[in-house]
Amino acid sequence: MSLDENWFSEPAQGHALSLDINQKLYEEKSPHQTITIYETKTFGRLMTLDGLTMLTSRDNFIYHEMMSHPALYNHPNPKDVAIVGGGDCGTLKEVLKHETVKEVTQIELDERVTRVSEQYFPELCESNSDPRASLVFEDAISWIQGVEPDSLDVVIIDISDPAGQAKRLFQVPFYRDCLNALRKGGIVVAQSKSPLLDLQVIIDLRADMQKADYVQIQTIQFPVATYPSGWWTATMARKGQKFGDFREQMARHKPFDTKYYNADIHKACSALPQFMQDAF
Amino acid sequence: MSLDENWFSEPAQGHALSLDINQKLYEEKSPHQTITIYETKTFGRLMTLDGLTMLTSRDNFIYHEMMSHPALYNHPNPKDVAIVGGGDCGTLKEVLKHETVKEVTQIELDERVTRVSEQYFPELCESNSDPRASLVFEDAISWIQGVEPDSLDVVIIDISDPAGQAKRLFQVPFYRDCLNALRKGGIVVAQSKSPLLDLQVIIDLRADMQKADYVQIQTIQFPVATYPSGWWTATMARKGQKFGDFREQMARHKPFDTKYYNADIHKACSALPQFMQDAF
Numbered sequence: 001m002s003l004d005e006n007w008f009s010e011p012a013q014g015h016a017l018s019l020d021i022n023q024k025l026y027e028e029k030s031p032h033q034t035i036t037i038y039e040t041k042t043f044g045r046l047m048t049l050d051g052l053t054m055l056t057s058r059d060n061f062i063y064h065e066m067m068s069h070p071a072l073y074n075h076p077n078p079k080d081v082a083i084v085g086g087g088d089c090g091t092l093k094e095v096l097k098h099e100t101v102k103e104v105t106q107i108e109l110d111e112r113v114t115r116v117s118e119q120y121f122p123e124l125c126e127s128n129s130d131p132r133a134s135l136v137f138e139d140a141i142s143w144i145q146g147v148e149p150d151s152l153d154v155v156i157i158d159i160s161d162p163a164g165q166a167k168r169l170f171q172v173p174f175y176r177d178c179l180n181a182l183r184k185g186g187i188v189v190a191q192s193k194s195p196l197l198d199l200q201v202i203i204d205l206r207a208d209m210q211k212a213d214y215v216q217i218q219t220i221q222f223p224v225a226t227y228p229s230g231w232w233t234a235t236m237a238r239k240g241q242k243f244g245d246f247r248e249q250m251a252r253h254k255p256f257d258t259k260y261y262n263a264d265i266h267k268a269c270s271a272l273p274q275f276m277q278d279a280f
Numbered sequence: 281m282s283l284d285e286n287w288f289s290e291p292a293q294g295h296a297l298s299l300d301i302n303q304k305l306y307e308e309k310s311p312h313q314t315i316t317i318y319e320t321k322t323f324g325r326l327m328t329l330d331g332l333t334m335l336t337s338r339d340n341f342i343y344h345e346m347m348s349h350p351a352l353y354n355h356p357n358p359k360d361v362a363i364v365g366g367g368d369c370g371t372l373k374e375v376l377k378h379e380t381v382k383e384v385t386q387i388e389l390d391e392r393v394t395r396v397s398e399q400y401f402p403e404l405c406e407s408n409s410d411p412r413a414s415l416v417f418e419d420a421i422s423w424i425q426g427v428e429p430d431s432l433d434v435v436i437i438d439i440s441d442p443a444g445q446a447k448r449l450f451q452v453p454f455y456r457d458c459l460n461a462l463r464k465g466g467i468v469v470a471q472s473k474s475p476l477l478d479l480q481v482i483i484d485l486r487a488d489m490q491k492a493d494y495v496q497i498q499t500i501q502f503p504v505a506t507y508p509s510g511w512w513t514a515t516m517a518r519k520g521q522k523f524g525d526f527r528e529q530m531a532r533h534k535p536f537d538t539k540y541y542n543a544d545i546h547k548a549c550s551a552l553p554q555f556m557q558d559a560f
Contacts, residue, residue, distance in 0.1 A: 003283050003296055014322030015505065016283055016298040020291070042294030059476060062553075196339060196505050223503060223511035225295065225476050230510015231503035257554075264551035271548030273342075273540040 008038055008046060010053050012228035013197050019043050019056070019226070026120065030112035037120045043226065045120055047088065049113070052160060055088055057121065059225045063191075063232065064090035064124075065261040066222045066269065071154050071189040071236055072098050073251045073266060074243055078153040079103070082181070084140040084169060085159030087113030090124040092133060095156070097256040104133050107144075111137035141174060147181040155182065157190035170205060175212035175237070184240035188214070192235040194228055195221060195276055202233055203279055209237040216242045219276070220269040222260070288318055288326065290333050292508035293477050299323050299336070299506070306400065310392035317400045323506065325400055327368065329393070332440060335368055337401065339505045343471075343512065344370035344404075345541040346502045346549065351434050351469040351516055352378050353531045353546060354523055358433040359383070362461070364420040364449060365439030367393030370404040372413060375436070377536040384413050387424075391417040421454060427461040435462065437470035450485060455492035455517070464520035468494070472515040474508055475501060475556055482513055483559055489517040496522045499556070500549040502540070 003009060009018040020041040027036045038046040044057025055063070068091050072078050079102045083091050087108035095104050108114055114135060118125045127133065136143060144155075155178045159166045168174060170190065178188045188209070192202045206217045214237035224232040236243075251263040272280070283289060289298040299320045306317040318326040324337025335343070348371050352358050359382045363371050367388035375384050388394055394415060398405045407413065416423060424435075435458045439446045448454060450470065458468045468489070473481045486497045494517035504512040516523075531543040552560070 003287075003289050003291070003298070007283075007296065009283050009296075009298070011283070011298075011300070014300040014320060016287065016289075016296075016300070017510075018283070018289070018291075018296040018298060020294040020296070040294060196503070221503075223476070223501075223509075225509040225511060229503075229505040230297075231505060259555045260553040262554045262557065264557075265553060268548035268551030271544035273545060274537075274542045275539045277542065277544075 008040075008048070010051070010228065015197065015228060017053070017226055017228065017230070019046055026116065028112065028116070030110050032110040035112060035116050037116065047117070047120065049160060053226050054160070055090065055121070056226050060090050060124070062222055062260040063224050063227075064094050065258050066220065067091050067156055067158050067189065067191060067234055068094040069251070069258065069261040070220055070234070070246075070266055070269060071156065071187045072101075073246045074236065075153055075185065075187055076247065080152045081105075081154045081156065082107060082144070082147070082152055084144070084155065084157045086156065088117040088121060088124055089114060089128055090121070091156055091158045093124055093127045096127045096130050096133060099255065102132060105136055106133070107136045107138065107140045109137070109139060141168060141177065144174070144177045144181050149180050150183045152181045153183055153186050155186070155188045157188065159191070161193065170208070172208045172211045175209050175214070179212055179214065179239055182239045186239045187236055189234050189236040192219065192233045194231055195233055195273065196229045196231055199276070199279055202235065205235055206280065209235065214238060215240055218243055218270055219272065219280070221272065222269055288320075288328070290331070290508065295477065295509060297333070297506055297508065297510070299326055306396065308392065308396070310390050312390040315392060315396050317396065327397070327400065329440060333506050334440065335370065335401070336506050340370050340404070342502055342540040343504050343507075344374050345538050346500065347371050347436055347438050347469065347471065347514055348374035349531070349538065349541040350500055350514070350526075350546055350549060351436065351467045352381075353526045354516065355433055355465065355467050356527065360432045361385075361434045361436065362387060362424070362427070362432055364424070364435065364437045366436065368397040368401060368404055369394060369408055370401070371436055371438045373404055373407045376407045376410050376413060379535065382412060385416055386413070387416045387418065387420045389417070389419060421448060421457065424454070424457045424461050429460050430463045432461045433463055433466050435466070435468045437468065439471070441473065450488070452488045452491045455489050455494070459492055459494060459519055462519045466519045467516055469514050469516040472499065472513045474511055475513055475553065476509045476511055479556070479559055482515065485515055486560065489515065494518060495520055498523055498550055499552065499560070501552065502549055
């Protein structure tokens with residue numbers, strides 16, 4: 001059977017995910033891309049950028065929690081954090097749940113993504129006025145090059161696929177700039193696509209982080225129903241030392257709520273399927 | 281954008297997974313259902329039953345490995361195994377990889393599913409002539425009632441969704457029949473759908489296993505790109521005792537190949553997201 005025009009579909013490599021749409025709520029062409037908001041029948045609101053799914057109300061919690069808490073609990077005392085991209089502010093909200101965190105800068109190229117998210121995903125933006133948060137709208141490469149060396153604890157690369165503009169943010173020079181900006185023991189984490197559809201992308205990303213002189217690389221996996229194949233990864237790398245143990249007791253008794261992440265998931269998410277172990 | 285008629289789509293609760301199709305290779309109306317085989321562009325072959333995805337060549341390994349190896353390595357010495365359903369023979373093939381296993385009976389209602397699988401998925405059927413395997417084509421409820429009590433170690437319920445005919449296989453009386461057929465320490469495992477879309481189904485299934493007097497229930501999770509939401513579960517229950525430790529050293533040095541399962545994944549797959557822990 002074919003799906004009619006009431007469905008939003010994102011085909012990727014002969015596979016497609018679709019959501020049944022009630023109505024298009026908003027669309028604008030920003031200087032960088034077309035931002036569209038739909039109301040879906042069963043997944044809440046959907047934001048797409050140039051026709052690619054960014055998030056839905058229903059399942060974004062998994063992605064945002066897994067882009068932040070594993071890296072933050074792997075670090076002994078994360079105080080200064082940068083989020084590259086992340087314009088919907090969902091990652092920012094999760095990072096700000098950590099009491100150790102003193103300052104978070106979100107560097108999003110397209111201010112309109114954040115403004116539209118404030119309007120259509122207010123639940124993700126409720127911490128935007130936290131005094132520890134700075135929202136910066138500029139190119140992340142120049143921003144990171146301007147950061148004082150050895151001044152950040154965690155850099156979260158929360159951007160769309162390594163194509164077009166974003167491609168430069170998935171390359172050795174940018175990872176090296178992040179390395180310079182990180183303190184010893186600091187962690188960079190980047191979304192790294194689907195194990196099933198994009199294994200070579202993950203292999204290349206790991207190799208690039210290695211070339212940028214991080215000491216240890218770790219890929220974690222988690223489900224995201226609305227991203228291609230429904231299965232996603234993030235890849236972390238640490239400056240100057242290995243990962244070692246995470247702050248398990250703190251994670252087990254964290255003073256905030258999560259819907260996906262917990263200490264058991266933290267331990268489990270770095271267990272990799274055999275075909276990934278073989279490939280790395 | 282809408283997908284044209286070259287795509288096979290399976291809509292489920294306002295969400296749909298689709299595969300780009302080269303051609304329909306085969307279709308038949310068996311006495312039980314319509315069996316269709318497609319050649320997809322990027323997922324190999326696809327089998328559907330009454331329009332629902334059963335498996336693709338590309339990603340069935342995850343489902344079949346996770347329906348068998350966790351239960352088999354949770355058991356100290358699985359010798360006698362029954363597979364309820366499983367007509368494509370992918371689970372049978374995985375079970376027969378275990379040297380402890382002396383006898384496996386696959387009880388599939390629709391013989392045509394197996395015959396079509398032999399033709400279109402020969403790689404899943406390559407162990408069908410193993411002398412330890414018996415292929416039985418009849419109703420699983422009468423079969424299990426006819427089994428000698430305390431004679432099985434593992435029962436794998438590998439059937440499509442709890443609807444129609446299959447519904448009786450997801451109910452307390454059937455779980456109790458399985459319990460009677462199992463030896464003490466025996467394990468039943470059933471596919472239990474998507475955590476994101478079908479949480480209530482999982483909760484009910486766990487409650488039904490509890491009512492059938494199993495001692496401990498454990499749900500495991502894994503990705504299946506071509507099942508609704510791309511995220512799936514199986515639920516295990518044990519007769520007469522708790523799960524305890526799995527045979528980790530055996531799993532770590534298993535004398536056969538897998539593509540998804542390994543000892544790390546075994547430990548990780550029972551870690552549940554916070555919303556599932558809260559719901560159970």
